[in-house]
Amino acid sequence: MSFHATATKVGNSTGLRLDAALYRDHPEFASGEYVVDVIAPGRLLISPNGPDEPMADEDADPMLGAFLAFMDQQMSSNTALFTPLDSAQSALIASLVEGIDADDDTEFPADFRIP
Template identity: 75%
Template sequence: MDAALYRDHPEFASGEYVVDVIAPGRLLVRANGHEETVAEVEADPMLGAFLAFMDQQMSSNPTLFTPIDRAQIALIASLVEGVEASDDTAFSDDFHLP
């Protein structure tokens, strides 16, 4: 890992880490005991990582965020109307995240 990572994120400089495989060729690395509880991470490591990222971004760049309005909610609802999703969906071996 690059030294800049440890300067910007000292929680990774020492200690224990939790590593989850989230997709072929992709890992999620978290400093163990840093801000998230183990129960939150085990429930959904991607959600925990996303929320930690959003927390950091809201603190350091609050002007990047604007409240969502009713028109945006309606647009989102129309985009996902009829879409069915399942946590049990199996991806083929040739599936890769961009």
């Protein structure tokens, strides 16, 4: 679900004014401090950073963290969407990546795009 926001002047800074519906639907965002990550041009990821939140790891990937939190929520609320990986699916995955060498230490340039 998307919510509307408007940039507005807050003292000497600029802030985002968010729809009241966001706070009704997600009261966890009604107060506190947040960490804001720019995850792509024109895209922000806003996460709570309060005493009830786990400490953020500076080296952690914010997109992976957001994806895992989403998956955790989905697995809890929509269990029918998830099925165990079976041997046929495992064999298909293995055939798709056969012969592909991967190096976890590869550094990609900032302008790298997946085609």
